Amino acid sequence: MSLSMDETVFGKKELLQILKSVSDRCVIIGPVMEDEKLYFRPVDCIDDIVWEFDNTVNSIKEFFFPQRQALYELKQDKIRTFEPDIEKKRILLFPRPCDVRAVTILDKLFMGDYEDRAYRTLRENTVIMGLSCRNPGPRCFCLSIGGNPFGMEGMDVSITALENDKYILNTVTDRGKVIFEGKGKRADKEEVQRFERLKKQAEESIKREIHIPKDLLKAFESDYWKEVSEACLKCGVCTYLCPTCHCFDIVDERFYRIRCWDTCSSDAFTRMASGEDSRKNKFKRYRQRIYHKFSYYKENFEEYACVGCGRCAQYCPVKTDIVEIVSTVNEKGTP
Amino acid sequence: MKDILVPDLAQIKDIKGETPDVITLKLVFKDKDKRDTFSFYAGQFVELSVPKEGESTFCIASAPSDKGYMECSIKKVGRVTEAVHMLEPGDTVGIRGPYGNSFPIEQMKGRNILFIGGGIGLVPLRSLIREVLSIRNDFKDLRIIYGARSVTDLVYKDELDEWGKRGDIKVTLTLDPGGETEEWKGEVGYVPEVLKKQTPVKQNSIALTCGPPVMIKLALNALDEMGFTPKQIFTTLEMKMKCGIGTCGRCNVGPLYVCKDGPVFTYEQIKGFIEDIF
């Protein structure tokens, strides 16, 4: 995507100034350090925001689909519902193109046949200012799954660092335009060319590729899944850090009905009160995870439920690599 | 507009004991508008909440033509169902729904229908059978094969008796070997075995089955052996469900969600994923 002529260039100081000026009216959520790791958190002090980083531990899905959400309270025959707190608008600052694209993929589910009102409210209340990836990490593979390190899908504003102090902004939506109206200077030809060169560099630096077989269903009954899932611990690290994983549980806590994250890897996911469980074995659960992301979601919503961020392989306690597993299915999995 | 995961309140009007661990609740919505406008198709289910305990999936057991109330039959297996069994007429529960697809009544018209049920699996079939019997002449030969572990485990005993006495529907009851008593006059044998013995005609027929997973699996095999095509066989699946609206991800069978694309499926739809169901 090349830039049109109303792209603007800002110095870092000027950008900081603009952010500080809106910080009383908006909640700003950005990448901050916490005990030597990077997380997206609502920030108290704009200066805490980190401007150069690989990627955060958490993705931005929790800001639309929280880990724990109170749905309602049912007490003494009365129902009391809860609304998300939208007193202040929210600015999501510097999520990577992969994480933002993941939110558009989740939109298809949460704002599909049955719309999740709280989700829509939070979506409409949030301005997303993404940060292009000049240095994709060694585990990133967004290119081979429909993404781009300089992608702008789902963003209101896309920010790219040109040099240490210069940032080029592309306002994608009107919401984004409003915040930066009349500020910064028009990008000149040289700056636009630099942007294009950096984009090409970033794309070329991504070496990892995922190859998703079109006929993945053929391998459904293969013993391949037993082999690749042997080391799996059935924890929820891959699920909870994944920007597109969205399965949840609904539980009662005293009189509140709570919705919270859940993982298809866990023992109790498909187990019914009678003890019946359609996925008793670990390999069936692992197979479900792969198929949900690379077959079923695609069939239902026309998108793979994966954006190539690489967090699953990076944080898995036993380093199970989804790229290797999916790409080798045809070689080892189909008869 | 209410959020989709928030229930409507309903009151228990009556509780009937079916077996030592199954009761049937008669429910009426508290809100008049809801009472007047609520409608459903046979085969659909609701999510029933007991305050502080949780929410579970139950098929609607009454027929769509039963106006003004709704019935659910509930077996005691876990936390929520145990709590339901402690409720009394007058207590309030939450209801979300109706969700899911329904039995293909239009497709069934003009055909021979075979209902195969086991244990608590008669519940969704009962809604359909009542509906079918209310327009009996639209169908050809009707047959019910229903079995349970023992006499006490048979649900809807009164209704089974009534149906058996009608001349226009053949009812075969069976008990699992070892579950029969001296007075038992019906068949003895597992449902799929009894099904095979009956050699139902497959031309112009539709078979519908529901029961414990192992019974469904064997019944599907038996029907397959007898020459029924996968499109002629319907089943209603029950998997662990939470949201009921196809988002929480629990109940999916391949790309299908039991809560949204089901719970009624043809064998054709699910045979590629049998490994993930049973």
Place this chain on the structure above:
Amino acid sequence: MIGKIKKTAKQILGDGTVSLFLGYGKNSLGDTVPVFIKQEKDVEKLVWDESCYYNLTRYFTDKDINQFEEGPIGVLVKGCDQKSLKVLLSEKQVKRDRIRIVGLVCSGMKNEKGDFFTKCETCDSNNPDGELCDVVIGQKVERKNREDDFSDIEKIEALDPAQRQELWSRYFDRCLRCYACRNICPLCYCNECIVEQNDPGWVRPSASKENNLYFHIIRAYHLTGRCTGCGECERACPVGIPLRKINRRMIRAVRDSFDFIAGRDAETKSPLACFRQDDREDFIK
């Protein structure tokens, strides 16, 4: 050492002594991963370097692994892994004649940043216990590590209650309830974990402040007197909660109260798992 490791694995797989061999290998990214070797030809996958930090004894309590094969299972253990194995043996979760133990001399493992793990700095088991091995591979090393003096724990204990609450809240608020810590632990093998019980729902699955606190405290208590400090829980945690500190606090408590350290021998059960007439009671106030 890798030559001897491969030779041993090949031999015991080839002659049928074991039907499965648990070791370390590499994935396509070059990360070290646990490998499950069932055939002689796959023995080539085995590696041995400073990133073989996995505690493979965890797979002895993985119900899915035992379902796959029949026959004894061979395993590579470092000194620290062997301690967990001793606890598993004392709790009768594993039978000695169903496993073949290949002990490895280890001089420390490094994390992804290239630093030694904290546990390696205070390691007292560089040389595995030969009495509980079928084979020991590697030249014996002289111990050069410092003792674990629990000084980091004392620092936390020196904080006042408000500071301590702030510290632990900061950690537990990050907890996602992914249960990586529980699932990677060789000693967390309950068929139904207390947090998964719905009736009664002791600890609910949502990541609220209280639920997270209860989960970690309960887990610490369920491991008291059993945990050997292998630190896999802390390594597995994606949000950097210092779990090994919590477990070490309990290790010190059991040492001081009962003069017992888990993982020393394969017979004695944890003092919290058994009752003796001569148990100390003087600390009960």
